[in-house]
Every structure is written in structure tokens, then in C-alpha cells.
Amino acid sequence: MPENLFKVNIEEYMLPGQRACQGCGLSLAYRYVLKALRENTIVTFPACCLTVLHGLYPTTSVTIPALNCTLASTAASASGLVAGLNAVNRTDITVVAIAGDGGTFDMGIQALSGAAERGTDFIYVCYDNEGYMNTGTQRSSATPMGALTSTTPVLTKQQPKKDMLRIMEAHDLPYLATTSPAYPIDLYDKFVKAKRIKGARYMQIAVPCPPGWGYAPKDTVRIGRLAVETGIVALFEIEDGKFRFTGRTKTLAEKGNKLPVINYVERQGRFRKMSIEQLRQLQRWVDTRWNEYLKRAEG
Amino acid sequence: MAEVQIMTGNQAAALGAKLSHVQVVAAYPITPQTSVTEMLSQLIEGGELKAEYIRVESEHSALAVCISASTVGARVFTSTSSQGLLYMHEQIHWAAGARLPIVMCCINRGVGAPWTIFNDQQDSIAQRDTGWIQIYCRDNQEIIDSIIQAYRIAESVYVPVMICYDGFVMSHTMMPVEIPDAAAVSDFIPPYKPHTILSPEAPMNINPVLFPWRRANTEGVLCDGYMEMRYKLQKALDESREVIASTSRQFAGAFGRDHGGMLWQYKTDDAEIILAGMGSVASEATMAADMLRSEGIKAGVVGIRVFRPFPKEDVRAAFRTAKAICVFEKGISYGYEGALCSEIKAALYGTDIRLPIHNYICGLGGRDVKARELAEAVRSSRDAIAAGDTEPVPKWLNCFTE
Ligand SMILES: Cc1ncc(C[n+]2csc(CCOP(=O)(O)OP(=O)(O)O)c2C)c(N)n1
Numbered sequence: 001m002p003e004n005l006f007k008v009n010i011e012e013y014m015l016p017g018q019r020a021c022q023g024c025g026l027s028l029a030y031r032y033v034l035k036a037l038r039e040n041t042i043v044t045f046p047a048c049c050l051t052v053l054h055g056l057y058p059t060t061s062v063t064i065p066a067l068n069c070t071l072a073s074t075a076a077s078a079s080g081l082v083a084g085l086n087a088v089n090r091t092d093i094t095v096v097a098i099a100g101d102g103g104t105f106d107m108g109i110q111a112l113s114g115a116a117e118r119g120t121d122f123i124y125v126c127y128d129n130e131g132y133m134n135t136g137t138q139r140s141s142a143t144p145m146g147a148l149t150s151t152t153p154v155l156t157k158q159q160p161k162k163d164m165l166r167i168m169e170a171h172d173l174p175y176l177a178t179t180s181p182a183y184p185i186d187l188y189d190k191f192v193k194a195k196r197i198k199g200a201r202y203m204q205i206a207v208p209c210p211p212g213w214g215y216a217p218k219d220t221v222r223i224g225r226l227a228v229e230t231g232i233v234a235l236f237e238i239e240d241g242k243f244r245f246t247g248r249t250k251t252l253a254e255k256g257n258k259l260p261v262i263n264y265v266e267r268q269g270r271f272r273k274m275s276i277e278q279l280r281q282l283q284r285w286v287d288t289r290w291n292e293y294l295k296r297a298e299g
Numbered sequence: 300m301a302e303v304q305i306m307t308g309n310q311a312a313a314l315g316a317k318l319s320h321v322q323v324v325a326a327y328p329i330t331p332q333t334s335v336t337e338m339l340s341q342l343i344e345g346g347e348l349k350a351e352y353i354r355v356e357s358e359h360s361a362l363a364v365c366i367s368a369s370t371v372g373a374r375v376f377t378s379t380s381s382q383g384l385l386y387m388h389e390q391i392h393w394a395a396g397a398r399l400p401i402v403m404c405c406i407n408r409g410v411g412a413p414w415t416i417f418n419d420q421q422d423s424i425a426q427r428d429t430g431w432i433q434i435y436c437r438d439n440q441e442i443i444d445s446i447i448q449a450y451r452i453a454e455s456v457y458v459p460v461m462i463c464y465d466g467f468v469m470s471h472t473m474m475p476v477e478i479p480d481a482a483a484v485s486d487f488i489p490p491y492k493p494h495t496i497l498s499p500e501a502p503m504n505i506n507p508v509l510f511p512w513r514r515a516n517t518e519g520v521l522c523d524g525y526m527e528m529r530y531k532l533q534k535a536l537d538e539s540r541e542v543i544a545s546t547s548r549q550f551a552g553a554f555g556r557d558h559g560g561m562l563w564q565y566k567t568d569d570a571e572i573i574l575a576g577m578g579s580v581a582s583e584a585t586m587a588a589d590m591l592r593s594e595g596i597k598a599g600v601v602g603i604r605v606f607r608p609f610p611k612e613d614v615r616a617a618f619r620t621a622k623a624i625c626v627f628e629k630g631i632s633y634g635y636e637g638a639l640c641s642e643i644k645a646a647l648y649g650t651d652i653r654l655p656i657h658n659y660i661c662g663l664g665g666r667d668v669k670a671r672e673l674a675e676a677v678r679s680s681r682d683a684i685a686a687g688d689t690e691p692v693p694k695w696l697n698c699f700t701e
């Protein structure tokens with residue numbers, strides 16, 4: 001799809017020298033997120049891998065204005081930016097809050113729910129690397145069942161992943177979307193669209209993380225694709241309540257050829273202690289959601 | 300022209316914010332602060348105050364909103380009490396560290412567990428080391444005037460200011476208040492000029508990660524490390540003493556009321572024994588001093604108005620000729636004594652001012668503190684001192700300790 005590639009904004013907002021790990025799914029995603037959002041954007045983010053990516057004072061490798069905030073306050077910080085910019089008559093700027101799954105599913109959920117319910121005019125981005133990576137791969141409520149983390153080091157995580165999309169959908173948002181850096185054009189298109197829409201928008205990016213998940217940095221795109229091929233991650237958007245599959249997921253749904261989750265699981269060190277029963281449960285969890293999505297996509 | 304109205308402390312606070320032309324308000328209700336947030340919503344929804352009102356879901360978020368709005372150049376206001384202030388604690392540090400001129404009212408209330416909705420000052424005393432300026436008011440007039448002063452102070456030294464006043468005793472008590480003339484207030488507080496504005500025109504990364512050492516920028520110039528930034532905050536607080544005092548004097552010049560700058564004194568010229576305190580307990584102490592004087596005891600009062608930065612030199616001057624001090628406090632640093640008492644002792648250290656200092660913990664969780672009880676405490680201190688008891692352990696006033 002060369003014509004697709006040509007439409008991508010050629011401007012780079014992430015300069016060389018960013019501090020994320022080699023093969024980081026977040027840095028790949030962030031590059032396209034910023035290309036889609038363009039100059040008139042302010043981002044705010046809490047403590048997480050993105051803080052590290054942005055660099056150490058007094059240098060930064062990102063050319064978009066950025067405001068650091070505390071871990072629980074990302075969406076409130078965005079509310080303050082929106083209110084402050086309104087107060088000083090700057091209504092031309094897109095305010096973007098961006099946090100990890102820990103800063104979103106766990107600690108930041110209160111502020112996020114508040115800002116979403118108030119209809120704050122901003123884009124909230126959760127990059128989901130399925131754990132507290134900044135502090136060394138601890139469990140979060142986004143960690144999948146069966147994964148080893150540094151706080152589930154022996155028994156693996158016993159509970160399934162929290163369905164944050166359903167929680168956010170319950171806020172009646174004008175736009176929600178799931179994306180993956182393994183499918184950058186799909187990601188880019190969704191952020192271009194999100195920028196045009198008014199109100200609280202929620203975007204979730206499934207970002208593979210080599211050190212946290214236990215695979216080689218060169219395999220980030222492969223792992224990202226397998227997540228989609230197996231239905232662990234489904235690419236879709238919900239616009240004004242209307243659900244629509246997109247990109248590779250749409251093809252998989254049409255052709256009915258999604259892969260078993262084992263193809264995804266077997267390539268990651270974090271699942272090395274997963275039991276057969278957990279694998280079955282993970283497959284059931286994926287299938288149940290997949291079928292729900294299929295129904296919604298038809299309806 | 301200035302007009303006098305009878306109003307509560309909370310009304311005075313809301314009017315102070317309005318007169319200061321705040322542009323963003325974010326707050327979460329808590330007794331006894333609630334009516335400040337209600338009145339501000341009324342003013343904003345009624346079109347009397349042009350400002351954004353963000354009805355946040357928590358106090359942590361209230362201050363987060365103020366921090367970010369201030370960063371893009373808006374003048375902001377919030378208020379809270381007790382649990383709300385404690386819940387904000389992380390953001391309270393963040394605001395000072397980011398050097399934002401935020402003004403917040405703390406309507407003082409005790410903290411749990413167990414629950415109390417009534418007044419003491421443990422909530423704001425617990426925020427002593429956050430890098431905020433703290434001003435304690437003694438009446439409703441001082442609340443409205445101090446908020447106006449606070450914006451001028453905060454915006455010249457880039458340090459946030461907490462205006463503290465006692466819950467119920469002031470927040471819900473009607474007193475006559477002269478409303479400063481709106482045009483005169485606008486002249487007194489020039490428009491807010493942020494030290495840096497976050498905008499797409501000048502992209503930067505604000506409040507990022509710092510390492511222990513200074514680091515060079517892309518031009519090779521060494522820039523502050525964490526410790527240099529912290530030193531600058533301390534220096535700003537040190538230098539704010541002069542700004543607070545001059546703002547108070549200039550306010551007196553413009554509006555005819557002088558609340559005393561760093562501290563105020565009542566009949567201290569010839570006083571042998573001085574009662575010291577902050578907020579309403581200090582104004583109650585003025586009545587106690589009068590009672591004592593009617594009995595021939597030369598008593599006076601020092602009201603500490605600014606607790607941070609601590610008015611070390613003013614304290615030394617105020618107590619220079621006294622023979623004894625009784626410090627009355629609605630809070631305690633558990634495991635030691637009242638925080639104000641410790642500060643006064645520390646301020647006198649190294650001078651030739653050597654005198655007995657007695658500490659009374661009083662009014663916790665709203666327990667009554669009456670002037671005659673303060674007077675009685677002073678009498679008992681005098682007797683104890685006469686008997687040679689120069690530094691007793693803190694006494695708990697009106698408290699069954701047996
Ligand atoms: C109040 C508070 N508690 C704990 C921390 C420590 N902390 C910093 S980053 C982080 C993990 C964040 O995880 P996530 O949001 O998933 O982002 P990631 O690190 O994976 O990018 C934690 C726990 C903190 N900064 N603030």
C-alpha cells in the first residue's frame with residue numbers, strides 16, 4: 001500500500017536520541033501518533049516509560065510541548081490545560097493526555113473517568129504495555145492472565161486483563177479506538193480522525209515491550225502482528241456508539257482465520273510458566289470477546 | 300467605592316477570588332469549605348465572574364487542574380479543608396516545585412481518624428514543608444484582603460500561597476467586611492505574567508526527570524540539577540518575606556487596612572507575658588490579654604500571620620522585651636510539641652533572649668477555646684514560672700488527660 005504510506009505527514013516530532021529501549025513498541029507508536037496530531041498539540045503525561053523517552057532535563061528529543069504530571073493526575077492535568085487554554089483564548093490547540101496502562105487502568109482511572117464524564121475536549125491515549133514497565137515489570141490490571149511479572153514471579157498473574165475499553169465506552173464518548181504500532185497506517189488514520197472530533201476521545205495502543213514481555217527487540221512488529229492475528233488485540237473504532245472493525249482485524253473477521261493464541265504466547269518469555277488451563281482460559285477469554293465484537297460489527 | 304457587608308469567611312474568600320479576576324477555578328466540596336465552591340459556581344454560572352469552573356472528581360485533581368492551567372498562563376484558584384488538603388499532598392509539593400503562583404484557601408479543620416468536621420489547624424500544619432507560603436487570617440476582613448495580596452505575592456516570587464482560616468469559627472461566622480473597590484484591586488494586582496508559558500510556539504518539556512547532577516544543554520551550558528532548583532525554591536521563600544511585608548504595607552496604603560505583614564502585635568510594648576498563636580486563637584488571645592491587664596498582669600499578644608516563610612527576625616523583635624511566652628496551638632507535631640512553639644524557640648536560639656516558653660495544645664477537633672480559659676492558662680504558667688518551672692511539657696487545654 002505505497003499510496004497509504006505517502007499520505008503520512010513527513011514531519012518528524014521525535015528526534016534521534018530518545019531514551020526508550022531498543023525495539024520499544026511505544027516509541028514506534030508515539031512517532032506516528034505525533035505525526036497524526038501535528039504541531040498544534042500539547043501533551044501531558046505522568047511517570048512512565050514516556051517520561052524517560054522524552055529525555056532528561058535540559059534536553060528533550062520530542063519537539064511537541066510537554067507537561068509532566070503526577071501518576072494519578074494525567075486526565076486532570078489535561079482538564080487543566082483545556083481550561084487554562086480556554087481562559088487565555090487559545091482554542092486552536094489539541095490537548096492530549098498520554099499514560100501507560102498502570103497510569104490508566106489503575107491509578108489514573110478516577111481522574112480519567114472524571115474528565116471523560118465532564119466531556120473534556122481532549123484525547124486520552126493509553127499505551128498498553130501490560131505492566132508497570134518503568135519500575136521494572138510489575139503486574140498491573142492490564143497484565144494478561146498467565147504472565148510472569150516481578151510481582152507475580154512464581155505463580156503468574158491469576159486474573160484476566162481488565163477490559164478498559166468497556167469501561168470507557170460506558171462514558172458515552174464520541175470516539176474510542178484501539179490501535180497497534182504493528183499497523184501504523186491504521187493507527188495514523190485513527191489519530192487523524194480523533195483530532196478532528198470534539199469532546200473526550202479515548203485511544204488505546206497495544207504496545208509490545210521487549211524487556212517486559214521477554215522477546216528480542218527485533219521482533220516487536222512480529223509480536224504486535226501476532227497479537228492482532230490471534231485476536232488478543234482487536235483493531236476497531238467506536239464512533240458515536242457505532243462499532244467498526246478496522247485494518248487487519250476486519251480482514252480476519254471477514255475471512256474467519258484468526259490464529260490460536262498459542263502462536264502469540266509461545267514467543268514470549270513472560271508466558272513460560274503458563275499452565276495448560278491458563279492457556280485454555282486465555283483462549284476462551286479471547287473467543288468470548290471476539291464473538292461479542294463480531295456481533296456488534298454485524299449489528 | 301468600598302462597601303461594607305455582613306458576610307461569612309467563605310463568602311469573603313469567594314469574593315476575594317472574584318475581585319482577583321481568577322480565570323480557572325477547580326474545587327471539590329468538603330465541610331467547612333463547601334460554600335466557597337458553591338458561591339464561586341454561582342458567580343461563574345450567573346455571569347458575574349468570567350472564569351472556567353472545573354467540577355473535578357477529587358482534590359488531587361483540583362490542584363492538578365490548577366497546576367496545568369497555571370502552566371499555560373491562567374490565574375487559578377482552589378480551596379479545600381482537612382482530608383481534601385491531605386489528599387492533595389502530592390500535588391501541593393508539585394505546585395511549589397513547578398514554581399506556580401497558585402492561591403488556595405485552606406479552611407482549617409481537624410483530620411481523621413476518627414472523623415471530625417470541626418476546626419483545628421492540623422491539616423495545614425501538616426503541609427508546612429511543601430514549599431508554600433502560609434498565611435493565617437484572624438477575621439473575615441483579613442481573608443478577602445489576604446487573597447488579593449496573595450496573588451500579588453505569588454506572582455512576584457513564583458511561589459504558591461495558602462490562605463488559612465479557621466473552619467466554622469470564621470468560615471461560617473458573619474462579620475462586617477469592607478469589600479475592596481474592584482478597580483482598585485485591578486490596579487493592585489497587575490495581570491499574571493507566567494515565568495514560562497507552555498505553548499506550541501515554544502515547545503519544551505516541563506518538569507521532566509532530573510539526575511542528581513547539573514547537566515549541559517545542547518549549547519553546552521550547564522543547567523540546574525534537582526538540588527539547584529530546590530535551593531532556588533528555598534531562596535524564593537526566604538526572599539518572599541520582604542515581598543509579603545511590602546505588599547502588606549502597600550495594601551494598607553491603597554485600602555487603608557494593615558494586617559501586619561509577617562505578624563501582628565497587640566499591647567506588647569510593655570508586656571511581660573506574651574500570648575502567641577495563629578488565626579482565631581490569636582484573636583481570642585487579645586481578649587484574654589485584656590482580662591489579664593484588668594487584673595494588673597501586663598499581657599500582650601503576638602499573632603503569627605505568616606507561618607512559612609517563618610518570620611524569624613520579626614519574632615525576635617516582637618519577643619525581645621518579654622519575660623515569658625505562652626504559645627497556644629490548634630495542632631501538634633506528634634511525639635514532640637506544637638510546631639509553632641518549636642519554631643519560636645528556634646528563632647530565639649543564638650540570641651540573648653532567654654525566657655520561659657510554655658506550650659498549650661488547644662481546640663483540637665473544634666473543642667472550645669474561650670478567652671477566660673486562655674487567661675487562666677497564662678495565670679497558671681505565671682505561677683509555674685514563679686515556682687521555677689521554665690520549660691514544662693506541652694499542656695492540653697480543656698482536655699481530660701487523667
Ligand atoms: C503516586 C506514585 N506511586 C508510584 C509511582 C512509581 N511509578 C512510577 S512509573 C510507575 C509505573 C507506571 O506504569 P505504567 O503506567 O503502566 O507505564 P509504563 O511504566 O509501563 O510505561 C510507577 C508505579 C509514582 N510515580 N507515583
Ligand code: SF4
Pocket residue numbers: 019020021022023024025026027049129133134208209210211212
Ligand atoms: S520498558 Fe518496554 S515500554 Fe518501556 S521503554 Fe522499554 S520497551 Fe518501551
